[in-house]
Amino acid sequence: MKIIKLIALSGGVLATVLSFSLSAKADNHVFYGLQMEQFEYRAGDESEKLFVWDGDAFVGTDELKLRWQGEGERDLDADINESLENRLVLQTPISDFFDAKAGVRLDTPKGTDRWYGTVGVMGLAPQWFEVDADLFVSEAGDGSARLDVEYEGLITNRLIVTPSVELNAAFSEDREVAVGAGLSSVELGLRLSYDLIDRSVAPYIGVAYERKLGDTADFAKDEGEDYVASFVVVGVRLLF
Amino acid sequence: MPIFKTSFMRRFAVSTMVLGALAGYQTSAFAGAGHSGGHGGDGASEIGAPGEISDVRRTIRIAMEDNFYDKEKIIVRGGETVRFIVENKGEFVHEFNIGTAAMHADHQDEMMMMMEHGALEIDKINMDMMEMDMGNGMSMKHDDPNSVLLEPGKTAEVIWTFPKKAELEFACNVPGHYESGMVGNVRLQ
Amino acid sequence: MKIKFAGRAILGALAAIGVSFTANAATYDLSVDYVTIDTGGMQTKGIGYNGASPGPTLRLKEGEDAVIKVTNNLDEATSIHWHGLILPYQMDGVPGISFPGIEPGETFTYRIPVKQSGTYWFHSHSGFQEPDGAYGSIIIESEKREPFKFDREYVVVLKDKHPHSGARIMRNLKMMPDYYNRNQRTFGDFISDVSKNGLGTTLSERGDWGSMRMMRTDIEDVQGFVGLINGKSPEQNWTGLFKPGERVRLRFINASAMTYFDVRIPGLDMTVVQADGNNVQPVKVDEFRISVAETYDVIVQPKDDKAYGIMAESTGRSGYAFATLAPKEGMRADIPERRMESPLLTMADMGMSHGNMDGMDHGAMSDTDPGIMAGMDHSNMAGMDHSKMGTTKTDPFYAAGSGLAPEAANGGKFLSYADLKAQKPLYPERPATREIELRLTGNMERYTWSINGVKYEDAEPIRLKYGERVRFKFVNETMMSHPMHLHGMWSILDTGQGKWNPVKHTININPGTTVYSETEVDEPGQWAFHCHLSYHMAAGMFRKVIVEGGPAVAALENGNL
Structure with a gap:
């Protein structure tokens, strides 16, 4: 079932990409790119081993882009996806530094799947904060929101420290996916990367801290899962 | 006769320098004002002296264009007195100046200053500014006997008695003109 | 017979x-x-x-x-x-x-x-x-x-050769506009600014730029190139021969995609005699900046029996080209010490300074204006240091207080557009029939570049009438310099010198400045008009110009008229 949904999603991506590139074949104003902000191995404080990724890819013009955003956590001991989400959005500029986007999201982790409709904004806030803010409405009718903020601090022009914050909140409880109403989780990260090959390949080390909050934390406790975890991470940032 | 002239020139130059020293100006900082006083002590004797029309046996016509002379070199006999009829056929101010390369280099700085001060424009000479009192009884006046500075369309005469032996050039020291090649050799035979 | x-x-x-x-x-x-x-x-x-x-x-x-x-x-x-x-x-x-x-x-x-x-x-x-x-x-x-003479001549073509293909560079810039900027200010710069200017000043300065989301180091979009002269890198050392005392004409061409160069030959004066193919009244300089697509012809007279280096540092100081003038084959001039401190843009370059050139009469700034001198007290001139008069002037073609305004490496004369005077005017002077404003616009964070906020593909052509004299007003609203190139017709750069205004094909407009040029519309047909920085042009800082009327233009069939 998950497989079919994923195939449907990726089929959608492929069809859209193809129609984009065909319609714009004659001019050189269509660009594309792939970025993995996080592509890392995580060792937890209770000897959990995880593989985590968070990336996006786009194709399109200055005015309209199709963007895939995907992130997931795979528990390497249990061999299951703790979380797995893929988003497909259309994106267009709404101000000098911000784009609006709208599309769909499909979560296919271990357990219950969910479709979401999503709208959001992403861009560059004053003082160089990279911001991605999204609203979601699930197929079950539950609303949620997410805010991602990241900052790149240059120690040198190649050695870069990147603090990041991700906040999740739900407007109503969705027991099936173990999310309670209110602020549901927070993830903090601090990564130190070195641009090894241009900006394409930048290995990094860092730390990450995840905590579920409120009812969401209680649901995790009820399930006998950890609601808080910290990690040492090793990974590579990719840009192609 | 030439001997007298040489010594006269030398004395004149020396006295100008003394006057300058007394007035407390530095040649380098005030080169432009030295126009009425010739080009310093050494040059004057090396380059020859103003000639008398009675000694002239030969006239050389020089046409000045933008930015070159119609002649690449002039051949004269040592000690000969030559009358030059210099015509500015260009659209810019040009100079015909007999001197050594070093004198020309100094003079270029002076001309640059004249231009910066507006005494000299690219196609015009502002005579009132040239004659303006710059203090110390000096002016930017351009009246050396070894040179003429001409506006477009003007013609002038220089009568010059060359020395027996010297390395001389005739040149235009309007800013940029010498460097771009408005200079020729005087070959003394 | x-x-x-x-x-x-x-x-x-x-x-x-x-x-x-x-x-x-x-x-x-x-x-x-x-x-x-x-x-x-x-x-x-x-x-x-x-x-x-x-x-x-x-x-x-x-x-x-x-x-x-x-x-x-x-x-x-x-x-x-x-x-x-x-x-x-x-x-x-x-x-x-x-x-x-x-x-x-x-x-x-x-x-x-x-x-x-x-x-x-x-x-x-x-x-x-x-x-x-x-x-x-x-x-x-x-x-x-020609109004100058020389004994031999060389073409000196400058190029910023990059390891990446142009298409890849463009894509990278669209993905990440600072992809190639390795001159960004770091934590170390922050610390040194704090120790120099104090924490408060440094924070507020960083805050001002951060709130605009603009980088003071954004001077060269595409770094990481090797500077070439006639196809040779500094290590390959292109060499031009001379005999001491000869006048050598160097025909500088900046064929770079993105890079302006500051050119000097330590030990030699350069007399600029031509700009963009048109003779200019000769002007002696120690150094000049050549914008992308411009040409300058200079005459040098190396007198000593030794090698002289032609040094061309990029404006942002991220790279350089180097070549040698030598009396014999196989000689190599010493590479002069590079100026490693890269310039920083200022608020003036953002057009935020009051001293904008907009509406300013360039004539009033001309150093040859006798009106300025007339009011001076000449009796005191003996005490003035005349040697400095030429160099302390600010270049009116940079915003007042600009971080880009150049200085000669030896403290001497750096060429300004204001120094360029046509040797022989190509056209008689007459008032322009109308003015067309071209605001140079863009968004660095999106790597979009445009004119009047509109990219080429969305823009109407500029329509000119054959026989008119049009005045272009370039207002640079970006933080980068743009070399604007009109095809097919000359651009008479307004330096406030009337009939002596120089005639060019490429006009550089620095950040925070307004520059005027006039064009006698004397060629029928349709033409390109664009920023000559390759990736700005490709991004849309480009217009089609249509000249209406004038002599009928024969149809084209595979180049056979």
Whole structure:
């Protein structure tokens, strides 16, 4: 079932990409790119081993882009996806530094799947904060929101420290996916990367801290899962 | 006769320098004002002296264009007195100046200053500014006997008695003109 | 004898009734090829002419009809634009504007009546072929004696050769506009600013720039290049020979994709005698900045029996080109110490300073204005240090307080546009019929570049009327310099010097400034008008210009008029 949904999603991506590139074949104003902000191995404080990724890819013009955003956590001991989400959005500029986007999201982790409709904004806030803010409405009718903020601090022009914050909140409880109403989780990260090959390949080390909050934390406790975890991470940032 | 002239020139130059020293100006900082006083002590004797029309046996016509002379070199006999009829056929101010390369280099700085001060424009000479009192009884006046500075369309005469032996050039020291090649050799035979 | 005479008489008669013969035609062949560009440290695949990049120097003669046959050996379409040449628009070589382009395997015949002289260059106007190596130089010999003399001459073509292909650079910039900026301010710079200026000042300064989301280091979009002179890297050391005492004419051409160079020859004065192919009243300088696509001819007179270095540092100081002038083969001049401190943009470059040039009369700033001097007290001049008068002036073509304003390495004279005066005006002076405002606009964070906020593909052409004299007002609202190039017609740069205003094909407009140029609309057809920075042009800082009216222009059929 998950497989079919994923195939449907990726089929959608492929069809859209193809129609984009065909319609714009004659001019050189269509660009594309792939970025993995996080592509890392995580060792937890209770000897959990995880593989985590968070990336996006786009194709399109200055005015309209199709963007895939995907992130997931795979528990390497249990061999299951703790979380797995893929988003497909259309994106267009709404101000000098911000784009609006709208599309769909499909979560296919271990357990219950969910479709979401999503709208959001992403861009560059004053003082160089990279911001991605999204609203979601699930197929079950539950609303949620997410805010991602990241900052790149240059120690040198190649050695870069990147603090990041991700906040999740739900407007109503969705027991099936173990999310309670209110602020549901927070993830903090601090990564130190070195641009090894241009900006394409930048290995990094860092730390990450995840905590579920409120009812969401209680649901995790009820399930006998950890609601808080910290990690040492090793990974590579990719840009192609 | 030439001997007298040489010594006269030398004395004149020396006295100008003394006057300058007394007035407390530095040649380098005030080169432009030295126009009425010739080009310093050494040059004057090396380059020859103003000639008398009675000694002239030969006239050389020089046409000045933008930015070159119609002649690449002039051949004269040592000690000969030559009358030059210099015509500015260009659209810019040009100079015909007999001197050594070093004198020309100094003079270029002076001309640059004249231009910066507006005494000299690219196609015009502002005579009132040239004659303006710059203090110390000096002016930017351009009246050396070894040179003429001409506006477009003007013609002038220089009568010059060359020395027996010297390395001389005739040149235009309007800013940029010498460097771009408005200079020729005087070959003394 | 008689026959000859008769022939001549007939020729003369024909000439008198206006029949022209092709006796004066000269034919040149160029092939467009894939080549390997070897800069010593790297080998890249690129595009060149006649099997090499840079391509050859075409030597044309004023008054001839040049016939240039261009054969495309690539597997993509190509084109050649003759930069700065005044010619029928179908020969101008811009695909989609002048002609359809040259398909693979095709030979296109350019026919150019050569009506000018000087130093020019040619390059592909297709895709990113020019940054990839498709460029060469043009010398047009003057019919008349030139207003300067020289014993020998060299073309000195500057290029910023990058290891990445042009297409890849463009994509990277769109993905991440600071992809190639390795001169950004770091934590270390922050600490040193704090110790110099205090924490409060430093924070508020960082805050001001951060709130605008603009980088003070955004001077060179594309760093990581090797500077080439005539195709040679500094280590490969292109060498031009001279005999001591000779006057050497150096024809500088900046064929770079993105990079401005500050050029000097330590130990030698340079007398600038030509800019963009048109003679200028000679001006002696220690250093000059050459914008992308500009040309400057200088005369130098190396007197000593030693090697002299031609040093061309990029404006942002991220790279340099170097070559040698030497009395003998195999000599190498010492590379002068590089100025490693890269400039920083200021609020003035953002157009935030009150001292904007908008509406300012350049004439009032001219140092030769006698009106300024008239009010001076000459009796006190003996105490003035005249040697400094020339150098303390600020260049009116940079915003007051600009971080980009150049200074000569030796503290001497740095060429300004204000120093350029036409040697012989090409056109009589007359008032412009109208003014067209072109705001140079863009968004660095999106890497979008435009004119009046509109990209090329969304823009209406600029329509001019044959016979009018139009005044362009360039207002640079971006934080980068833009070299604006109008094809097919001259741009008379307004330096406030009336009939002596210099005549150019490429006009650089610095950040935070407004610059005017005037064009006598004397060539019918349609033309390109664009920023010559390759990736700004590709992003949309480009317009089509249509000249309406004027003589009928013959239709074009594969280059055969």
